[in-house]
Amino acid sequence: MEYLQSYHCLLCYLLLALRDPALCAKEITVSPAKPVVKVGDAVTLICETTCSQGKPHWMKLDESDVTQNTTKNRSYLHIAAVHPNHEGKYTCTAEKCRKQKKETIQLRVYSFPVPVLSTVPENPVSGQPFKVKCTLTNVYHGDYDTVEMLLSHLERLETEHSKNCNDDRFCDHTWSSKNQMGTSKTDYQCETNLTIGPNSFTEKARLAIHFQGDAGDDYNDPRSIAMSPEQTETQTSEPVSTEGKGQAVEASSSTTTAMVALGSTVGFLSILCFLVHLIKRSKRKSPSSGPENHPDGC
The missing domain is CATH 2.60.40.10 (Immunoglobulins)
Incomplete structure (x- = not known):
């Protein structure tokens, strides 16, 4: 095939030299010429003809998900999501061309993920x-x-x-x-x-x-993991549980109240005892009576 293409190019150069370029014009072209498409990607194959009366179209396709749209001198073959079944040869024809009747390309499909x-x-x-x-x-x-x-x-x-x-x-x-x-x-x-x-x-x-x-x-050592400022703030802002502490405060308050009441009672009794002592002393006739002679024992 490559030899024929080389021969065709050589012949074109010769004909151009003879100033007859119309005979060398390629009547059907397909692009891309060598499509290589990844699985899942979309692709559009374009067939174009230079024939004045030739209308290009892609030959009958077996795949139902392949769409074709044709204008006067172009035909578009579109595949929305390529899969391995789409791999193969695709041929475009233009029946009224004088020389070149069709053009065939090979569609390659691949899948190559990230390792x-x-x-x-x-x-x-x-x-x-x-x-x-x-x-x-x-x-x-x-x-x-x-x-x-x-x-x-x-x-x-x-x-x-x-x-x-x-x-x-x-x-x-x-x-x-x-x-x-x-x-x-x-x-x-x-x-x-x-x-x-x-x-x-x-x-x-x-x-x-x-x-x-x-x-x-x-x-690798959880004991030496540095704590971020966010972690520090999170720990600081956690509510402190007061369960049990309220009972301790209440018990302490009750104890303090009881001690104050007891102290007040003792002080009152002491004052009362002192007053009784003064009254008894004033009634005694003996002027020299010491605390050791008091029978009340206050």
Whole structure:
């Protein structure tokens, strides 16, 4: 096919040199020429003709969700959400063209999600071995397309690759590193690449690992977690429970009242006793009577 196109171009140059460019005009063109569309995305294929009486249209399609809109010299083929069943060849025709009757293109479909990084075990322990995994789920591409992955931590890591596909050609890829070791916070990065013909797609993911048991890392020691001002305000503004304290205050108040009443009673009795003593003393004829001679004992 490439040789025929080269021959056609060469012939056009010769005819242009003979000042007959009309014979070299391409009567049907389709764009994009090599569509590559991600699963779920929309695409519109445009067919255009230069034939004066030719009206372009796309050949009969099996997919019911594909719509076609045709004007005088253009035909638009629209797919709202592409899926693998849409992959294949699409042909546009213009029957009244003198030479070129049709043009065919190949629609390529792919699925390439963002990778996910994880560790085994899930929470690595400082100074203990662990593995890093980079996972791609629901990847879809052609048989001759390639998927590559680069897992790095300061430098590229050696990995083991596993692949599992279902009947619809959607595949899960997992790359696992060899045993790693760490004692402080560190980063890992996974870069995946899908190549479809001349097209290349890249997705990246990054993982920050905090190790349990690292004495220098506050993240892993709840006893040394610094409290934020918001947390401090929250704790300060919490209502203080008064259950039990009111009873203690009430008991203390009652005790104080009882003590005051007792003191008042004792003071009253003392004054009364003193008055009785004065009255008795005034009635005694003996002028020299000491407290030891009082029979009342006050």
